[in-house]
């Protein structure tokens with residue numbers, strides 16, 4: 301399958317299917333799931349309409365509004381995985397921080413492209429893996445058993461060469477095949493060979509140059525000057541298996557057509573890239589903050605052209621952001637989306653609110669998702685031979701504790717479950733390897749015993765949970 305085909309087949313899931321995939325990891329939040337499912341499906345639809353219309357159809361960017369820890373980032377992350385889309389998460393607030401002054405907002409497009417290139421490259425590497433391994437094996441056999449020029453084949457000894465069998469030289473192919481079998485059976489794994497590999501890093505001077513921030517301008521100094529210098533070759537003495545890997549790696553570099561990779565990556569970014577702008581609420585407010593901070597409204601203004609669609613210069617070429625999907629998220633506890641500058645509001649036509657989570661949701665989050673916490677602890681401890689069983693009431697008790705602590709101290713949503721579980725398992729986690737009784741039942745009783753005291757003391761729970 302060519303790279304292009306992989307791209308085309310990536311997201312043919314229907315909205316219903318997308319939601320049900322998301323359901324495997326995220327509990328509730330139906331509204332948000334629906335919205336992102338539609339957005340994703342719309343890109344598939346857009347690919348199908350006539351070319352002339354395709355250019356006209358802009359993505360419907362989304363703002364997710366909801367308190368901390370209720371699944372905003374998680375939804376976006378899972379969505380990107382489903383679709384195999386290049387996905388970049390950035391904190392909008394980063395652009396206002398000291399140290400980021402001058403770091404232009406456009407850098408997120410460059411980062412997205414960088415990510416897409418790596419993504420396509422590793423897919424390609426998978427494709428050429430077998431071929432690269434084959435070539436590497438031949439090269440390895442050449443090293444282990446140098447092909448002899450004819451005069452040596454006639455029977456002369458060449459000193460110093462690495463002879464697998466000393467003395468007579470049977471027909472070369474037979475030896476070679478024998479060697480190949482040894483190699484494949486791992487009989488040569490302890491042998492050290494000398495191989496020559498290209499030093500991927502350029503000279504020291506180039507390193508200094510490229511560290512000067514030119515990267516941010518979309519220029520790759522190393523690429524411009526890199527080819528002026530001959531690629532450095534380095535000889536290394538390594539064991540056979542590692543040598544094989546190094547050779548295969550080098551071969552796959554040669555087999556991968558970087559121009560093709562770049563082209564595919566660029567297309568993927570432009571057609572299906574997703575940028576997740578987290579903490580968008582942190583750039584609300586016009587008062588330019590103290591010191592060298594970039595004013596928040598300034599950041600919003602900088603975002604405008606990128607969200608609306610503009611061309612960004614990267615070292616891989618110009619990238620149009622017209623069809624990149626932007627999903628913004630924020631807690632908006634002290635502000636509202638309508639506090640964003642009107643132009644930016646208008647570019648996020650879809651608003652979805654996420655619900656706060658309570659005990660009932662926590663019970664489900666603890667048990668239902670594929671990566672559910674109760675399962676994680678169970679399997680982690682199983683590696684120590686400890687067998688954990690949970691009573692239903694125990695799970696309910698954990699959920700209740702999390703809900704209560706969220707209520708009394710700060711509501712950090714589902715993240716509270718992590719701290720509660722960690723505290724609950726503290727003793728078992730520590731003792732597991734030395735435990736004599738390997739069967740442990742987590743009962744409601746046990747949960748209360750471990751957590752009650754902390755829950756009742758507000759100060760304690762503030763620090764521990």
Ligand SMILES: Nc1ncnc2c1ncn2[C@@H]1O[C@H](COP(=O)(O)OP(=O)(O)OP(=O)(O)O)[C@@H](O)[C@H]1O
Pocket residue numbers: 325326327328329366367368369370371372373374375578630631665669713714715
């Ligand atoms: N509805 C949910 N279902 C399952 N797990 C959830 C849910 N909400 C949150 N979680 C879990 O809680 C953790 C935090 O969620 P997430 O990162 O999505 O928070 P967020 O809404 O982006 O919060 P913030 O505003 O702080 O960025 C994640 O590890 C996630 O797995």
Ligand SMILES: [Mg+2]
Pocket residue numbers: 372373374578
């Ligand atoms: Mg988040």
